[in-house]
Amino acid sequence: MRVSTVDYHTAGEPFRIVLDGIPPIPGDSVAERRAVAIGAGGSATAPRPSSLDEVRQLLVREPRGHAGMYGGFLVPPDDDGAHLGVLFWHKDGYSTACGHGTIALGAWAVDSGLVPAPADGVARVRIDVPSGRVTALVHRAGGRTTGVTFRNVPSRVSALKLPLATSRGVVEAAVAHAGACYVSVPAAALGLAVSAEQLPELTAVGREIRELLAGAEEVSHPTDPRLSGVYGVVLYEELPSEGSALVQRNVTVFADGQIDRSPCGSGTSARLAVLVAEGRLAPGEELLHESIIGTVFTGRAVGGGDPLAGGVVTEVGGVAFRTGEHLFVVEPGDSLGAGFLL
Known part of the structure; x- marks a missing residue:
């Protein structure tokens, strides 16, 4: 198993973006793909065993992660109106929304060049999540990302x-x-x-x-x-x-x-x-x-x-910073496999 990620933190909470190393996830929408990730008979905090969920476990468990880890699998958006889709995950399973992750994804989408952005001004990054479409407003100054405000689905x-x-x-x-x-x-x-x-x-x-x-x-x-x-x-x-x-x-x-x-x-x-x-x-x-x-x-x-x-529609703003880029592997003979939680 080889999984590549780029990691951010938003106000101290980690967000691990998986760039490569997951199997295809069928479905016509992000919400459907989340249901596939959970698996028939599983739940949001107790997914069914699968090759995809082994990747989640690998990234949230020791020795490659920790019980406080959070992240997301990049998936296609629901349609051409969004730039990307994401399945949010944590140590127990898959969530339907994640504001700090949306802020990190907005910063990453601009910093990586996926979404063009001005040196000074605001870039809009539209993201499909299991609960709907959210928009990250990425604020830029002097060619740097200085903050992200995301507009959520109605609350x-x-x-x-x-x-x-x-x-x-x-x-x-x-x-x-x-x-x-x-x-x-x-x-x-x-x-x-x-x-x-x-x-x-x-x-x-x-x-x-x-x-x-x-x-x-x-x-x-x-x-x-x-x-x-x-x-x-x-x-x-x-x-x-x-x-x-x-x-x-x-x-x-x-x-x-x-x-x-x-x-x-x-x-x-x-x-x-x-x-x-x-x-x-x-x-x-x-x-x-x-x-x-x-x-x-x-x-x-x-x-x-x-x-x-x-x-009511809400906007929440914060700052995300990149913390690292990783290539995680599981070598043959590693008896701990996807790791453990304490």
Whole structure:
């Protein structure tokens, strides 16, 4: 097995772009290819064994990866209206959306020359993901990429004050679909703070909340069952405002207990939809969304969409940096094969 990648990080969260080394993935759309990757009888966090999934395992497991690794397989877009398609993956399986990955892909598409870009100005990179088409606005100055803002699929709120009986007491949760389904809970209501010192407790309660909502009506997507089910739990706290911008810190626990090092791109879209529905943020007003490691995404709602009905369009901005280029191999006789997770 020989797999070539280029790696980025977006606000601290890794994104491994697979350039070569995967078998063909049949399907007429990115969403269909994701279903093929998961396999008949599999699930988003428990794919069926396949030659394709061996590549995912190789890249997210030690000794070539780690349990916090994230990445994507490049695939054809749904039609000629997009520049590329992508299947997002993590240590447990395949997701339907990934904001930090979209930011990294926008930077890579321009930096690699796949999408022409001005030395100064903005290039638009259209990307088909399993939840729909997103656009990365790649900002350029002096021939360099200085940042990426991605416009997400519409984000819709399905619950604002959903009571949950957790092991830390009853809390009220908000649920929003932003390409993937996110549940937001204030950390203080659970007796916690968003800090690295409390990460084990935050991870445990995030997994608990995800399990509590398994199969709940509020986490079912209104039109596409492939997008149903809790993907991430956003545990957040308020920070002092900066000028007119609202400021929050969060940690997002996603999949089976994985931690987003970034502020979580699609999770930020979900938070924006909730804040608009609560009347705390008007279209055009800014959210500064800080991660558990102190990195920041900026976000705003665009236009006058209704987050409680058809959804509101959001834009989330950040910076991605290339960290390396790799050729991964599995030599004959390597008994660890695709690797292991601890």
